[in-house]
Amino acid sequence: MIWTKGGLAGAAMAAVALLAACASSGAGGRAVQIVQRDGGCTPTTVQATPGEKLKLVVKNESNMDYEIEGIDGTKLEELIIPSGLTRTPGYTVPDGPGIHKLKCYVPAGVSTIIEIHAGNAAATAPATAPAASGVSTVAAPAGTVVTATLADYTISAGKTDVPAGTVTFIAKNASPDLAHELAVLRAKGSGSYEKLGEIEALAPDQSGEMTLNLTPGNYVLACLIVPGEAGSTVDHFKLGMETAFHVGP
Ligand SMILES: [Cu+2]
Numbered sequence: 001m002i003w004t005k006g007g008l009a010g011a012a013m014a015a016v017a018l019l020a021a022c023a024s025s026g027a028g029g030r031a032v033q034i035v036q037r038d039g040g041c042t043p044t045t046v047q048a049t050p051g052e053k054l055k056l057v058v059k060n061e062s063n064m065d066y067e068i069e070g071i072d073g074t075k076l077e078e079l080i081i082p083s084g085l086t087r088t089p090g091y092t093v094p095d096g097p098g099i100h101k102l103k104c105y106v107p108a109g110v111s112t113i114i115e116i117h118a119g120n121a122a123a124t125a126p127a128t129a130p131a132a133s134g135v136s137t138v139a140a141p142a143g144t145v146v147t148a149t150l151a152d153y154t155i156s157a158g159k160t161d162v163p164a165g166t167v168t169f170i171a172k173n174a175s176p177d178l179a180h181e182l183a184v185l186r187a188k189g190s191g192s193y194e195k196l197g198e199i200e201a202l203a204p205d206q207s208g209e210m211t212l213n214l215t216p217g218n219y220v221l222a223c224l225i226v227p228g229e230a231g232s233t234v235d236h237f238k239l240g241m242e243t244a245f246h247v248g249p
Pocket of ligand 1: 179180
């Protein structure tokens with residue numbers, strides 16, 4: 001066998017990919033069962049040790065596609081669990097006592113906050129929303145720009161019908177005292193949605209932006225903050241924090 005530069009690079013990349021897969025699979029961690037049903041997720045509290053490695057065994061027994069992700073600063077990447085399937089992401093509990101939150105939800109539907117209590121976690125919950133990224137500087141984004149103003153509890157978009165392609169959303173939270181976010185949901189039919197991206201919990205008066213590549217279809221711009229997330233006690237979507245959005249050919 002002749003090793004070419006490309007072959008070596010390819011082998012190295014394969015090794016990196018393998019390592020990455022192991023790191024995110026939860027292999028070797030303590031198994032924690034999470035079950036997703038039509039009415040929400042269980043359990044809502046998980047006890048853990050600071051620094052402990054967990055293997056989340058997330059089983060979707062519902063008829064809908066679920067998502068799970070870390071919120072309020074918890075580092076678990078968003079993961080979709082299709083109806084009927086199980087996924088096993090890894091999560092390493094940070095050092096020190098604290099409460100770490102996972103949001104287990106159907107976009108624009110039922111939502112459950114799962115708290116991972118590490119050590120003597122009472123009264124040491126991390127302070128509310130992490131600082132959101134501000135609007136990055138000058139360079140005008142390519143494609144279509146959609147501004148969105150978030151308030152209690154409405155979303156008003158500067159454009160609600162745009163051509164397919166690159167769309168940059170710039171969201172401003174105009175609320176004087178509540179955090180809001182901007183999620184872009186694509187309608188999949190039969191009343192279900194897939195979340196394509198979100199500008200996470202913006203503090204009052206903060207702005208953020210995100211760029212997505214959108215294909216033609218019907219969308220909803222929404223704030224999916226639920227009780228227990230970003231200091232909220234209410235479900236923002238249910239209070240009407242959503243607006244229809246269309247992408248044409
Ligand atoms: Cu909101």
